[in-house]
Amino acid sequence: MSLRRVALFACAVAGAFAQELQFAVVPRSVIEQRLSAFTRKNADREPALRRLFEAAGCTGDALTEQPYKGAKEPNLICTLTGEVESEILVGAHFDLVEKGSGVVDNWSGASLLASLYQGLADVPRRHTFRFVGFSGEERGLLGSRAYVRAMEKTHESVAAMVNLDTLGLAETEVWLSRADLNLAKWLGVAASTMNLPVSAVNVDGVGSTDSESFRAKKIPAITIHSLTTETLPLLHGPKDQVEAIHMDQYYRTFRLVLAYLALLDQQVR
C-alpha cells in the first residue's frame, strides 16, 4: 500500500480551487482477492464481510452489527471516527438473490467497503465515515430502511450517503436522475482530477436500491453502479458470475470512489 497525494486543480461550479486529496491506494491484487471471497448463500455473507473488514483493520468496537425486526441477517457497520459529528456513509448491500452467485449484485460493492475503509483509515479526515453492509436489500431495502429508522432515534447526522451497487460490468456509472446534484458534481470533479471515466446511466424503472431509503428522508444520496441495457438481464439470474466482471474497470471504479470520498470529506458540510 502506498500513500498517494493527488493535487487537485479543477474549476468546479463553486469556483476555482486548489487542494490536495489524501488516501492510500490498496493494490489491485487485494481488491481482486476480496472480490473472489464471495459466498453463494445469504447466510454466509455477513461473516464473510466481517472477515474482510477485520483483514483491513476494522476490528473491535469499530465493527458493530445492527440487527432489526424482520432481519435474517443484521447490517454490519464499520466506523472510522473523524473530527466532526457529521458523517459520510458508504453503503453496499451484501445479500443476494440465490439464483446466481451474487458476485456482481452485490458482492462487487460490498467487498469494496473494507478496502475503502483501509484507503482512508490512516490519513487526516474531518467527517466520521461509516461503511455499512446492508442486509435484506433484495427483500425490499429492509436493511437500509432499518438503518434510517435507527438514525432518527440517535439523531445521527449524515452529510452524504454514497451507495455502491453492481460494479465492474462497465466503467463507473452514476444514477444521475436519482442523485443529489451536489454529490454528482463532486463525483465529476473527482473523475477529472483522477483522469478516470464516469458517465450517467439512469436505471429508473429497473428496481430500487439502498440510496432510496436515504433520499426518502431528504438525506443527500448517490448510487454508483455499472449497468447498461446490455447487462441488465444479468441481474438476479444464473449469469451473475465473477466472469462478468471486468477487473480493469472494477479497479478503476475502486480508485475513483476512494478519491471521491476524500474529496467529499473536504467539500460537504
Ligand SMILES: [Zn+2]
Ligand atoms: Zn443490488
